[in-house]
Amino acid sequence: MRRVAAGVAVLALTACQTAEVPRVDVFRPDYQGAETRLLEGDLVNFIVTMRGARDGQDVLDYAQCVAAQYALIRGFGFARQVRTQVDNEGGLWRGDAVYTVSSAIPRGLRTIDAEVAVEDCGARGIPTV
Template identity: 60%
Template sequence: MRPLSLILAATVALGACTMQDEGVSRDELAFDPSYMGVRTDLLDGDLVNFHVEMTGARGGADVHAYAECAAAQYALIRGYGFARHVRTTIDTQSDTWTGDAVYTISPSLPRGLKTIDAEVVVSNCEENRIPTV
């Protein structure tokens, strides 16, 4: 082989060798959120408004997850096992993301498609290091 071909082959081989943790994507390695707090407002009976704020979100799904974690923990604190998502609005300014989410909380599984089992969600939040209320 010619020296130039050898250098080219070595460069290609080195480029193919990347150090990544098995099962960890590049997005997960870069994800470093800062959860800046939750404010809750009881609207009416079982209807609760959650205001969350964070930086470092990858998108609206991260903000929604933070609000869902807060709602699940709140339901457990109140002695309820379930919640139902009503709506979430998300806004961003610079690197700060805010979420305004409304959930109903209930002792039994509520009707609707967007229901959550509070214990299961809180457990998932702990696994994913998302704080709750």
Template identity: 60%
Template sequence: MNRFALITPLLIAACAETGTETEDLPFLPEYMGVETALLEGDLVQFDVKMKGARDGKDVDAYAQCAAAQYALIRGYGFARHLRTQVKEKGGVWSADAVYTISPSLPAGLEPLDAEVVVQNCSANGIPTV
């Protein structure tokens, strides 16, 4: 009898993933607030925190929603993402994001139409500022 034939199925079973995939888990976010700081001119920093994020994309989306609403509050129609730093500690996700806000479509990567983003945030249940 070939011992490797018996061991291989056991090894395969042992190496198989166990548990539930993250997309199977219910998404029950707890949005814990936004702190906003005007850095200089049109540069704005957003510090957001949440629990229940599936990954960094969820907390990044929360920061984007805050930036879009902030732009509208200030009378601007657009924002442009500059950078986001995401961390997770003890189940609390945080993002430190910096955006520029402007009255016209900004040049560069990742410009956001603030009205469209805020509508999408509302449709997805993500709070804004």
């Protein structure tokens, strides 16, 4: 009889441990648009805004997607990040990014193959315009 009671107790504890806990960390970004400003020559400034970012990396990703699409629209195959500044005020995230665009792969570490990047952005649900 004790063995049966012990077995029932173990099953009861196991059932308690398998209960699902609802996730509260769901990522629901609200991409609110981008402004583009041609600075000089091949330098382009992108201002992106969004809500619901988890951190600054989400804003950087959004800016990169916009820069990649811009490069393709202008007939270039590549972009390179020069700098990006990210700010969060009251839940509104803003990225101020500067990129160079070019037809040949640029020198530097932060180069982007625009066609590959735009495809990746689409797969990740990040708008490019």
